[in-house]
Amino acid sequence: MSGLEGITSQEYKYGFVTEIDAESVAPGLDEGVIRLISAKKGEPEWLLEFRLKAYRHWLTLSEPAWANVHYERPDFQKIVYYSAPKPRKPQYGSMDEVDPELVRTFEKLGVPLHEREALAGVAVDVVFDSVSVTTTYKEKLGAVGIVFCSFSEAVREHPDLVKKYLGTVVPFSDNFYAALNSAVFTDGSFVFIPKGVQCPMDLSTYFRINNKESGQFERTLIVAEEGASVSYLEGCTAPQFDTNQLHAAVVELVALDDASIKYSTVQNWYAGDKDGKGGIFNFVTKRGLCRGRRSKISWTQVETGSAITWKYPSCVLAGEESVGEFYSVALTNHRQQADTGTKMVHLGRNTRSTIISKGISAGRSSNSYRGLVKVHPKAAGARNFSQCDSMLIGQACSAHTFPYIEVQNRSARVEHEATTSKIGEEQLLYFQQRGIPAEDAISMIINGFCKEVFRELPMEFAVEATKLLSLKLEGSVG
Amino acid sequence: MLSIRHLTARIGETEVLRGIDLEIRAGEVHAIMGPNGSGKSTLGKVLVGHPAYEVTGGEVLFQGANLFELEPDARARAGLFMGFQHPIEVPGVSNTAFLRLAYNKKAEAEGRDELDPLEWEDFIREKIRLVEMDAAFLDRSLNEGFSGGEKKRNEILQMAVLEPRLAILDELDSGLDIDALRILGEAVNRLMNPDRALILITHFPRILEMIQPDFVHVLNGGRIIKQGGKELAHELEARGYDWVKDESLAGRA
Numbered sequence: 001m002s003g004l005e006g007i008t009s010q011e012y013k014y015g016f017v018t019e020i021d022a023e024s025v026a027p028g029l030d031e032g033v034i035r036l037i038s039a040k041k042g043e044p045e046w047l048l049e050f051r052l053k054a055y056r057h058w059l060t061l062s063e064p065a066w067a068n069v070h071y072e073r074p075d076f077q078k079i080v081y082y083s084a085p086k087p088r089k090p091q092y093g094s095m096d097e098v099d100p101e102l103v104r105t106f107e108k109l110g111v112p113l114h115e116r117e118a119l120a121g122v123a124v125d126v127v128f129d130s131v132s133v134t135t136t137y138k139e140k141l142g143a144v145g146i147v148f149c150s151f152s153e154a155v156r157e158h159p160d161l162v163k164k165y166l167g168t169v170v171p172f173s174d175n176f177y178a179a180l181n182s183a184v185f186t187d188g189s190f191v192f193i194p195k196g197v198q199c200p201m202d203l204s205t206y207f208r209i210n211n212k213e214s215g216q217f218e219r220t221l222i223v224a225e226e227g228a229s230v231s232y233l234e235g236c237t238a239p240q241f242d243t244n245q246l247h248a249a250v251v252e253l254v255a256l257d258d259a260s261i262k263y264s265t266v267q268n269w270y271a272g273d274k275d276g277k278g279g280i281f282n283f284v285t286k287r288g289l290c291r292g293r294r295s296k297i298s299w300t301q302v303e304t305g306s307a308i309t310w311k312y313p314s315c316v317l318a319g320e321e322s323v324g325e326f327y328s329v330a331l332t333n334h335r336q337q338a339d340t341g342t343k344m345v346h347l348g349r350n351t352r353s354t355i356i357s358k359g360i361s362a363g364r365s366s367n368s369y370r371g372l373v374k375v376h377p378k379a380a381g382a383r384n385f386s387q388c389d390s391m392l393i394g395q396a397c398s399a400h401t402f403p404y405i406e407v408q409n410r411s412a413r414v415e416h417e418a419t420t421s422k423i424g425e426e427q428l429l430y431f432q433q434r435g436i437p438a439e440d441a442i443s444m445i446i447n448g449f450c451k452e453v454f455r456e457l458p459m460e461f462a463v464e465a466t467k468l469l470s471l472k473l474e475g476s477v478g
Numbered sequence: 479m480l481s482i483r484h485l486t487a488r489i490g491e492t493e494v495l496r497g498i499d500l501e502i503r504a505g506e507v508h509a510i511m512g513p514n515g516s517g518k519s520t521l522g523k524v525l526v527g528h529p530a531y532e533v534t535g536g537e538v539l540f541q542g543a544n545l546f547e548l549e550p551d552a553r554a555r556a557g558l559f560m561g562f563q564h565p566i567e568v569p570g571v572s573n574t575a576f577l578r579l580a581y582n583k584k585a586e587a588e589g590r591d592e593l594d595p596l597e598w599e600d601f602i603r604e605k606i607r608l609v610e611m612d613a614a615f616l617d618r619s620l621n622e623g624f625s626g627g628e629k630k631r632n633e634i635l636q637m638a639v640l641e642p643r644l645a646i647l648d649e650l651d652s653g654l655d656i657d658a659l660r661i662l663g664e665a666v667n668r669l670m671n672p673d674r675a676l677i678l679i680t681h682f683p684r685i686l687e688m689i690q691p692d693f694v695h696v697l698n699g700g701r702i703i704k705q706g707g708k709e710l711a712h713e714l715e716a717r718g719y720d721w722v723k724d725e726s727l728a729g730r731a
Contacts, residue, residue, distance in 0.1 A: 448570025
């Protein structure tokens with residue numbers, strides 16, 4: 001095949017469905033459903049109150065329409081808000097009680113659930129539809145005072161910690177999807193790194209949507225106390241359905257004095273087929289609060305899946321000299337639409353932020369970067385550097401950049417750079433003329449383009465991300 | 479090595495090659511000359527498979543095989559090389575990584591062992607000496623921010639790495655100063671041997687002083703209108719192209 005149309009048609013290899021006994025509530029949402037979820041999880045009263053307040057607030061909101069994405073609005077009464085694989089006992093006491101079918105599912109996804117086979121040096125929390133299935137290396141981490149468990153378990157075992165931090169970074173009133181999540185979230189991960197502890201291994205959560213009608217509303221809360229540090233990885237896949245599933249997560253990070261949190265995502269939800277049928281709607285609110293002095297929060301994301309992406313991992317830089325970073329690669333192909341970026345809100349003096357965004361568009365997709373850099377009057381000496389690069393593959397895709405800059409302090413320095421390039425036929429021919437096949441050429445050009453972001457990823461994730469991008473682009477040029 | 483028979487090609491609706499016949503044997507150096515827009519660069523691009531051009535007739539055999547049945551990358555691995563007139567820039571891709579991948583793809587196709595990073599290091603150090611290139615260029619992004627002359631030097635470095643059977647050098651001399659031309663001319667001469675052949679596409683005869691052609695072909699309007707030995711190049715230098723065009727018109731009338 002020649003011409004710029006043939007390397008983007010690789011099948012999605014995680015598109016299978018697991019046949020498993022699940023316990024689901026009927027589709028639809030009202031206060032009764034929220035009370036049911038809360039009761040099923042045996043939650044304390046204050047959490048039910050939090051949910052109900054969020055729900056009542058959500059009813060007053062309407063879906064945001066400002067993003068540069070176009071889709072049929074989901075019918076929130078057709079979504080299943082709770083779906084869990086039926087345990088053989090009410091609670092998993094050990095891995096042997098988990099349905100073998102579920103264990104096989106995660107093995108197929110490359111996420112072994114047994115610790116003896118687990119990824120070396122990475123502790124994993126696994127979330128299947130609405131609930132966390134298991135968490136590895138819990139004891140080992142517990143020995144140094146680290147809490148790493150499912151959100152539900154944290155509510156049971158560490159209610160004071162959850163109560164202290166839940167909603168302090170993303171209040172339930174923040175936006176439409178955050179309000180919805182606050183009302184109906186079912187599970188997710190909780191991480192607490194106590195004062196002075198450097199987490200000895202990477203922590204990871206693997207999210208899997210299986211149920212066709214269920215939405216996934218997970219909640220992640222990571223707290224690093226004074227001088228603590230942690231690197232956290234998030235991976236996600238979903239089966240291939242011709243309908244859309246909603247994923248509306250909330251992630252909150254809190255870093256106290258001298259703490260650092262590094263949060264990396266490789267997102268590979270199902271993106272829909274070539275004609276845009278099916279795929280995940282990914283409407284996620286991720287925000288980190290650098291509360292302490294010299295604290296640091298770093299977001300690295302590789303976004304390849306989802307039919308629609310609406311996501312702005314942000315940093316609120318409250319502590320003096322705190323640092324926020326955002327490194328992003330967003331790839332769209334076929335009919336995918338992404339509107340993604342970040343917000344860096346400088347509140348404290350001498351705060352610094354860096355934004356490196358790489359957008360790659362192929363097929364008939366649309367890829368937008370939207371970013372806000374805001375410097376408050378008190379943030380003397382604040383500095384930001386932003387670089388937003390777009391790469392286009394083929395003729396039918398589009399790339400957009402919407403940078404918003406609001407500076408209210410004269411001593412602040414804000415720099416913004418942007419480029420747009422194209423993998424054209426000339427570029428491809430050059431590689432081919434040296435004996436390099438088109439697929440290898442594209443992967444090499446893309447990796448070169450994304451280098452500054454990939455080097456921020458933990459090693460095994462970087463390898464994964466490289467492979468994933470090549471796979472996603474197979475067939476788009478050739 | 480290369481037989482071109484009645485080759486015609488177009489870009490969009492425009493016929494740009496109108497029946498080219500050319501026979502190139504191992505060990506030969508051919509110069510293709512002609513005024514701007516004569517089709518000489520087009521011929522090179524058609525041979526390497528530039529997607530903008532459509533072959534409308536004729537055939538080309540390269541080492542006995544139908545060239546147009548091969549993808550552009552397969553043509554390259556079979557030993558066809560083009561030194562581009564305007565090499566593209568690729569940010570983020572290191573020059574040495576690109577060269578090594580190209581080398582290893584060819585080695586793989588020929589059933590030879592790939593070079594590991596250490597062997598590669600020795601191999602490439604040797605090659606850059608041939609074109610007198612500073613080793614710092616190896617770690618820079620491919621052609622990014624290179625001057626015109628540096629790009630050409632990089633093209634000949636790639637030729638030295640790949641050791642093609644047939645190299646087409648499109649306007650090698652453009653953008654080169656006299657010293658660079660001498661260095662690259664000598665490098666190309668050293669890369670020639672009785673098993674290899676060379677096509678020089680050039681507007682000016684100057685480079686032919688450095689790399690002596692066995693045959694000179696003058697293209698105009700997508701056809702070869704005059705052929706001769708290297709003395710033809712001297713004549714073109716002295717008299718320009720108009721007399722050849724006039725002669726050709728007279729011949730066809």
